[in-house]
Amino acid sequence: MGNASPTAPIPEDALRRVIAPFGSSRTLPGKAYSSAEVFAWEQKQLFEAGWVCLCREEEVCRSGDHRAARLGRQGILLTRDDGGALHAFFNVCRHRGHELLEPGCSANARAIRCPYHAWVYELDGSLKTATRFGDVAVDPAEHELVPVRVATWQGWIFANVSGDAPPLEQWLGDLSDLVAPHAPGRLQIAARHSYEISSNWKIITENYHECYHCPQIHPQLCRVSPPDSGRNLSLRGAWTGGFMELVAEADTMALDGKSHSVPLPGLPSESLREVYYYGLLPNLLISLHPDYVLTHRLEPRAADRTFIECQWLFPPEELDRKNFSPDYAVEFWDVTNQQDWKACESVQRGVSSLGFRPGPLSARESAVYRFLTQVARAYLTGRVNPAG
Template identity: 55%
Template sequence: MANAPVDPTALAASLRPHGESVMLPQAAYTDPAVLAWERRNFFAGTWTCLGRAEELAAGTTHFATTVGDIGVLLTFSDKPRAFANTCRHRGHELLPQGDSSERRAVVCPYHGWSYDLDGAVKAAPRMGDTFDPSPYGLTELPTEVWQGWLFVNALGTAPPFSEHVGGLEDLVAPYRPEALTLKARHSYDVASNWKTIVENYHECYHCPLIHPELCKVSPPTSGDNWNLPGAWVGGLMDLRPDAETMSLDGKSHGIPLPGVDPRTVNYVGLFPNLLISLHPDYVMTHRLEPRTPRLTAIECSWYFPAEVDDPSYAVDFWDITNREDWSACESVQRGADSPHFRPGPLAPAEDAVYQWVTMLARGYLGKSLTQ
């Protein structure tokens, strides 16, 4: 892939050893050309999370979305599939972006070509008796359902998903998120670059100043970060001795998840857009979608055992914490827009941010995300 429109000399400064490096250059957070490159190469070109597979399939057989900058048609029959949202006759969109259908066939509205949900041509009207439709099935794109979430590689050129997820598999699997039930969801529009939001997520250097509620139940200097294979970053933090989970009073009003550490919370970010927070009694995710260099849509979801009736103890805590984070990220964005902005250094405790920044810098330079 072509290198990103980011100064390679500035990226070299971000790739220096931790303790000598600085953050990404200003263009990475403000330049529309950089975001356009990211949409094609980071979002369409790797494995983007579209949400929970069972939720996406509910009430539909197929619908149209965009992954990065590429139109994608998802179909649901024996399994989820993804196809280029492009008719093989003349290229017309099969469905407009955001539209869905419950029909058992995908029908192009231009000339009436139709396709089975597995992508094979079902009918090609008035093409003549000798026409063979078999070479003209929809262009299928790689998909993967992992821990209940659906991922799509819209370019079709990414390394295998197993390589992408790497060592994260063993950390997430004990929580069995695919067996948990969605109990709450909040949507936020944050006036900040998507990468700033991820950087904020991966450090608690800021916690003593802006998260008093969090610091009451989890020491901001606790825990450690992992350095395992895969295109992801993450670490864990401890709960205080009198806390059972992340809630305003530290108490859990849910059900402990069997087989997980009851004294830690794990915070992991799977590139490019899924943040997974693993608690002793629930799983929370943030799914990010950049809209502009300065605006990110965030879908925050809380998953619990089905028996839990009231998730508010966790939702209330994290809604407060989320909004504290969003305010900080928006201030960082305003600062990044200043003509006086210069990339700053990283504190020793910001080693997960260092991993994230160097992953991005390698990607901008056309190198592997997972090395």
């Protein structure tokens, strides 16, 4: 499913200003955040041509599990077969195109049954039965579900619709080594929250990558993590990020700074005093804490609308412990998220104004610069380059 890589419908001179040296660059033009034409380009060239996170493996872990997800403009159906193999298909019946499972839903069955005309498929996508089709011959080999490239990393499931993105390992680059000490692959979902906000997905990602705004809108965060602490990294891979430090009195990111869990096993001593923030293009934000992992998974719905699913991951033995509750982590980040969403929605209104002009970046916004240059170069070349 390879395709040509046209440049984005944004003036080249505006993008050249974005990728100018840090300190003299400018942010993206307003059209990048408000144009339906740009949004459609991103859906094809950034989301469908990249590696998009769909969910956690534990959400499709049992034989017979099905899960319907969205990847850009496409519906994806994930299944787990009797041998334990994970499969991904377009969520489209080969008869007349009805979705096999409603988007966002999960099910468990020994086969996949279309709810429209009851065609039945095996969990590996092969056609089992064209129900009540009479004397018309239907060759199963010509009517298998259309597969989608799928891969896993640290318990997350990723899919690449175009089929020609670089291998996931290359997409991740050095991020694999940075995330490995926290071993999120062995953690399990303890809580989840979802939000739908009136903001472009890039504004949300930019906001995630800087704490220049924290003294103004995050008093709770600033009590447990100095907003000018830490540093950002610039290594291989289609990601952006770095770390911040905890104040001496804090164990983790919580309203009172206290952990109600245990440190993740095997962490080096410095990781017990730091929180790591990594954004993997195009849609996964990973926050690594001493005692839990938080993710924000973004699903852009329109140029000015984004669905966000947050998940809090803890060790399975903690989930089994009597009286364990992740509320201390959930409450802190829900407060912080709500503060961020209000700011992001205001920025969305601002960049949509006729009076908006791209602005400069401060010295505290180097991660925003890296993210914006990754996006701007993709706009210029037609796709993300994980090599830099």
